[in-house]
Amino acid sequence: MSLDLLTYIFIGGSFALYIGIAVWARAGSTKEFYVAGGGVPPVANGMATAADWMSAASFISLAGLVSFIGRDGGAYLMGWTGGYVLLAMLLAPYLRKFGKFTVPDFVGDRYYSNTARIIAVVCTIVISFTYVAGQMRGVGIVFSRYLHVDINTGVIIGMAIVFFYAVLGGMKGITYTQVAQYCVLILAFTVPAFFLSLQVTGHFLPQIGLGATLDSGMSVLATLDKLSVDLGFAEYTAGKKSTIDIFCLTAALMAGTAGLPHVIVRFFTVPRVKDARTSAGWALIFIAILYTSVPGVAGFGRVNLIQTINGTDNTGTSYAEMPQWFKNWEKAGLLGWHDYNGDGKVQYAAGSAFNGPKGKPAFDGDARGEHGERAVTNAHANPTAKNGAPFANEVYVDRDIMVLANPEIAQLPNWVIALVAAGAVAAALSTAAGLLLVISTAISHDLMKTCINPNLSDKQELMYARLAAIVAICIAGYFGINPPGFVAQVVALAFGLASSSVFPVIVMGIFNKRMNKEGAIAGMIVGLGSTMAYMIYFTFMGGAKEDLFLGISTGGFGFVGMILNFIVAYVVSMMTPPPPAEVQEIVENIRVPRGAGAAHAH
Amino acid sequence: MSTQDNAQAYWSDNLRIIITYLSIWFVVSYVCGILLVDQLDAIPFFGFPLGFWIDQQGSIFVYVGLIWAYAISMNKLDEKYDVHE
Numbered sequence: 309m310s311l312d313l314l315t316y317i318f319i320g321g322s323f324a325l326y327i328g329i330a331v332w333a334r335a336g337s338t339k340e341f342y343v344a345g346g347g348v349p350p351v352a353n354g355m356a357t358a359a360d361w362m363s364a365a366s367f368i369s370l371a372g373l374v375s376f377i378g379r380d381g382g383a384y385l386m387g388w389t390g391g392y393v394l395l396a397m398l399l400a401p402y403l404r405k406f407g408k409f410t411v412p413d414f415v416g417d418r419y420y421s422n423t424a425r426i427i428a429v430v431c432t433i434v435i436s437f438t439y440v441a442g443q444m445r446g447v448g449i450v451f452s453r454y455l456h457v458d459i460n461t462g463v464i465i466g467m468a469i470v471f472f473y474a475v476l477g478g479m480k481g482i483t484y485t486q487v488a489q490y491c492v493l494i495l496a497f498t499v500p501a502f503f504l505s506l507q508v509t510g511h512f513l514p515q516i517g518l519g520a521t522l523d524s525g526m527s528v529l530a531t532l533d534k535l536s537v538d539l540g541f542a543e544y545t546a547g548k549k550s551t552i553d554i555f556c557l558t559a560a561l562m563a564g565t566a567g568l569p570h571v572i573v574r575f576f577t578v579p580r581v582k583d584a585r586t587s588a589g590w591a592l593i594f595i596a597i598l599y600t601s602v603p604g605v606a607g608f609g610r611v612n613l614i615q616t617i618n619g620t621d622n623t624g625t626s627y628a629e630m631p632q633w634f635k636n637w638e639k640a641g642l643l644g645w646h647d648y649n650g651d652g653k654v655q656y657a658a659g660s661a662f663n664g665p666k667g668k669p670a671f672d673g674d675a676r677g678e679h680g681e682r683a684v685t686n687a688h689a690n691p692t693a694k695n696g697a698p699f700a701n702e703v704y705v706d707r708d709i710m711v712l713a714n715p716e717i718a719q720l721p722n723w724v725i726a727l728v729a730a731g732a733v734a735a736a737l738s739t740a741a742g743l744l745l746v747i748s749t750a751i752s753h754d755l756m757k758t759c760i761n762p763n764l765s766d767k768q769e770l771m772y773a774r775l776a777a778i779v780a781i782c783i784a785g786y787f788g789i790n791p792p793g794f795v796a797q798v799v800a801l802a803f804g805l806a807s808s809s810v811f812p813v814i815v816m817g818i819f820n821k822r823m824n825k826e827g828a829i830a831g832m833i834v835g836l837g838s839t840m841a842y843m844i845y846f847t848f849m850g851g852a853k854e855d856l857f858l859g860i861s862t863g864g865f866g867f868v869g870m871i872l873n874f875i876v877a878y879v880v881s882m883m884t885p886p887p888p889a890e891v892q893e894i895v896e897n898i899r900v901p902r903g904a905g906a907a908h909a910h
Numbered sequence: 911m912s913t914q915d916n917a918q919a920y921w922s923d924n925l926r927i928i929i930t931y932l933s934i935w936f937v938v939s940y941v942c943g944i945l946l947v948d949q950l951d952a953i954p955f956f957g958f959p960l961g962f963w964i965d966q967q968g969s970i971f972v973y974v975g976l977i978w979a980y981a982i983s984m985n986k987l988d989e990k991y992d993v994h995e
Contacts, residue, residue, distance in 0.1 A: 374966070382965035386939050389970045393935045396977045397928050401984070515967060519957030527957045545962045547947070555944050562939075580995045582988070585981040592977055596970050603966040899921050902993045 314726035315454045322492050322730045323469055326737075329488060330473030330481045338769050341478030342409040342749055343576045348483055350583040354590025356486035357574045359493065359738035361565075361591070362598060363439070364446025365799065367493060367735035370599075372710030374606035375613075378536070378544040381606065383554050387561025389592065389599050394566040394811075396588035400575040402818045404584035405898045409576060410746075411569045411810060412754040418817040420891055421825040422759055427832050431809050432569045432750045436743040437783065438798040439570075443743070444788025446736040453640050453712065454729040463788040466737060467781050474741045474748075475777045479577060482741045489738040494597055496731020500715045500724050501601040504608045507718055514604025528607055535614050538622070540658030540697030544610070549861075556864030563870055564803030567811030570742040573749070581901035609710050612717045617656040617703060624653030624699070627679040633716035638682055642706035644669030646687045649699060652679055657697035661704045662686045669704050744784065748776035800863040801843055808835035808869025816877055821895045827881025835873030839866050920991040927983050931976050938964065938972045 335341040348356070366388070374381030406414055411432055416425025444463050451462025473481045505517035509528060521527050526534070532544040542548055549557075565571065574591075575584045617634075619625045627645065634654075637643040644662060645654050646669070660667030663686040672683040691700035712732065715725045752772035757764050764772070809832045816823045816831070843862045845851045860868060886892075897903075942950060943965045950961035958967075988994035 379962060379965065382943065382962075385966050386943055386969050389973050390935065390939050393932070393973050393976050397931060397980055516956075518967075519955075519963075521957060529958065529962070545951070545959055551944060555940060558939065558944065582981075582985060582995065585977075585984055589974070589977040589981050592974050596974050600967050600970050896917065899924070900917055900993045901988055902995055 309722065311722045311725060312454075312456070314722050315729050318723075318726040318730040319455070319733055322488075322734060325488055326469065326473055326485045329485045330477045333477045333481045333484045335476070335478035335480045335770075338409075338753070338766050338773065340480045341770055341773050342753065343573070344478075344480040344483045346577060347579055348577040350578055350587035351590050352483065352487050353574060353578050353583070353587040355490040355594055356483045356577075357571065357587065357591035358594035358598075359486040359490035359734070360574055360742035361571055361595060361739070362493065362735055363739035364443050364732065364736040366598065367497060367732050368446055368449075368711050369708050371602045371605040371609065371714075372707035374602055375610045375710050376707050377548070378532075378542070379547045380549050380554065381603075383549075383558045384561065385599055385602060387558045388565055389595060390558070391562040391565025392588055392592045392595070394562060395571065395575075396585060396592075398815050398818070399566060399572065399811075400584040400588050401581045401901065402898045403572060403814070404575050404578065405581050405901060405903075406894075407576075409573070409753055410749050411572055411814070412750060413758070414817065415813055415828070416754070416758065418891065418894060419813075419823075419825040419828045420888065421829065424813075424825055424829050424832070425754060425759065427829065427836075428810070428813070429750050429754045431805055431832075431836070432754075433747055435568065435802045435805050435810075436570060436747045436750075437780075437787070438802045439568075440740050440743040440747075440780075440784040441787035442799055443736040443740040444784050447733055447740075448788055449640075449708070450712070450729050450732045450736070453636070454726075460789045463785055466733070466740070466788070467785040470737055470741050470744065471778070471781050474744050474781070475774050478773065479573075479745055482738075482745055483577060485741070486738045489734040490594060492734040493731040493738070494594070496727045496729075496734070497598050497605075497711075498601055500718075500720055500728055501605050503720050503724065504612075504714060504718050505604055508608045508611060514601045514608070518604040518607050528611070532607055532610060535611065538697070539614070539618075539656070540693065540695035544607070550859050553859055553861055553864055556860045556867040558864075560807045560864050560866035560870070561803055563807035563811045564866055565806075567806035567809070567814070568802075569750075569806075569810065570739075570746040572810075572814075573746060574742075605711065605714065609714045609717070612714070613705065613710075614656060616717055617654055622698070624651070624655035624702075626653050627681055628652075630654055631716070631719075633713050636716075637706075637709050637713060641671060642709045644671070644684055644704040645681050645702055646684050647677070647679065647681070648688070648691045648702050654703055655699045655701070656703045656705070657693065657699055657701040659691075659694035659697070659701040661688075661691075661701045663688050667704050668706075740784065744777055744780045747780040748773050751776035751780075801840070803863070804839045804843055804866035804869065805836060807866035808839040808873055812870050812873040812877070816874070818895065818898060820878075820881075821892050822881060822886055823877065824881050824884055824887045826884040827877040827879075830880040831873040831877025834876040835869040838872055839869035842869075916991055917993075920987065920993055923987055923991075924984070927980065927987065931980050935973070935976055938969050943969050 412425045412428035415428035447466035448459040448462040452459040501514045505514040509517035509520035511517035536544045662669045669684040670686040672685045675683040677683045693700045842865045947961035951959035953960040
């Protein structure tokens with residue numbers, strides 16, 4: 309069967325499954341819409357959390373990132389999993405006991421203040437929108453590459469599917485579709501990973517394969533180090549960023565992970581406090597299956613990529629002989645080649661291939677060059693070989709194609725390629741749905757019901773929730789079709805905001821009974837303000853690298869913002885009156901599991 | 911013991927458990943995975959430099975273990991203080 313047909317079958321089949329589940333799990337009340345009625349078994353919630361959490365970034369981009377930056381990618385691997393330890397021990401059980409629907413619910417009630425509540429609503433909405441834009445784009449890329457539709461059409465198809473099950477089913481629909489999506493995405497990630505590992509190392513498990521010894525007598529990692537150094541790259545297993553930068557980046561990603569509203573709300577859906585703890589355990593097991601395969605996929609992918617492009621004799625492969633995947637991705641604009649030395653061969657080495665941001669090629673429309681390659685308009689005038697590489701770099705390879713192209717590079721059967729496409733779509737849709745739900749809940753529940761009109765009936769509130777979900781989907785779709793040119797930085801911003809505002813304010817609310825509204829509000833404003841100012845200054849206003857605070861990059865500054873938040877909140881709370889007795893009682897109450905009951909309305 | 915005292919004692923035991931597990935979490939992630947990673951890289955571990963392995967894989971296995979150990983410890987603690995559901 310042709311690849312196209314298989315892709316249609318896999319993606320179409322998975323969509324039919326999601327829609328079927330959505331119809332079966334329609335939400336009839338706000339409780340079902342917001343927290344799936346509070347009766348989700350911990351294993352199912354673990355799977356749903358894993359799918360919710362693992363986005364297009366985890367599925368498509370992470371292995372590519374690790375593949376291209378080597379050791380330093382560990383910050384993302386640790387940061388995006390280690391956050392679950394914080395979540396399980398510091399937040400989830402207590403928030404479950406608190407037993408309302410949203411993060412702003414907790415912040416507003418615990419700090420007896422609608423100002424605090426509204427700051428939390430704003431954080432929730434900003435974090436979720438920045439995140440969702442990238443998901444819609446991911447769906448668009450997969451559709452355009454595999455189903456030969458326009459990226460925009462792909463985005464609209466994705467929107468329609470999410471619309472169907474998020475608006476109809478709310479949290480209940482989302483939870484059970486996410487369980488199905490987890491199964492699709494994990495198969496789609498691990499099956500090619502097994503194949504790749506078996507092919508390169510003879511071991512089934514990529515976790516073990518990465519440590520294996522190749523026929524040449526060298527280990528995979530030593531081979532990677534040698535290949536990298538020969539081509540002028542730094543050693544694969546050596547770190548390039550400063551220790552303090554990696555430290556802060558890891559910490560910010562961990563605290564950010566624990567503070568992401570769409571992940572936190574998943575723990576409101578289980579029946580008991582005890583289930584919140586085990587469901588975090590299940591979630592991390594399901595996440596770890598993918599995350600521990602990533603370093604293997606990254607490593608094997610890099611070896612395959614270098615050897616396919618440069619050939620086994622390391623002199624390059626002529627463009628005419630390049631495999632089809634190279635030309636497909638070139639057509640999609642994610643690969644580019646310019647024959648600097650005029651030998652008709654494609655050569656890959658260190659250094660930027662083109663004179664653009666991140667070395668990206670600017671294509672000259674559909675024009676073709678001498679060898680049939682896409683013509684570029686921003687070739688370097690005098691390209692030079694870097695760091696002792698045998699030739700100047702002629703190729704731009706977008707990091708994001710690594711996972712999607714891997715099965716093609718390794719010449720795996722067509723059904724594996726189709727499965728990967730379905731998996732990437734599942735990863736993007738599941739995360740998008742979770743985020744959209746959080747946005748719609750923040751608007752209907754925290755703004756409409758709690759702040760503006762407490763007399764809303766359950767039915768009216770549900771209607772607002774659905775309306776808000778529709779509006780949110782349209783805005784997300786708009787960002788997917790007209791992506792801001794800075795999606796990657798914007799995702800860093802989401803983690804920065806979560807780690808500098810949501811995470812500390814909740815932790816203090818649980819562990820410091822003396823913390824009052826003045827402290828919490830001051831802390832959030834300082835944490836948020838400093839992190840946003842730092843990121844905006846260095847990302848968009850051309851702040852010089854030398855001016856970075858202690859050399860900490862923007863991604864890691866959320867950690868500094870978090871520390872500032874803690875300090876300011878503590879000092880301010882000490883200078884102002886303690887919280888009222890009934891608030892202190894709430895804190896006493898959430899610290900003890902008994903009496904959680906189902907999540908309740910006001 | 912009054913309910914109040916019981917809750918206090920439960921909470922301080924809870925804090926002790928959290929501090930123990932988070933110390934392990936910190937040592938594995940930040941001390942082994944980041945601060946001392948170059949020193950640990952000198953030690954070979956099933957074909958990996960040890961620091962690199964902890965950084966990219968080992969830490970994740972430890973996190974899974976920590977959350978489950980925490981969940982089990984807390985279940986026992988809940989029973990001990992009779993605050994379970």
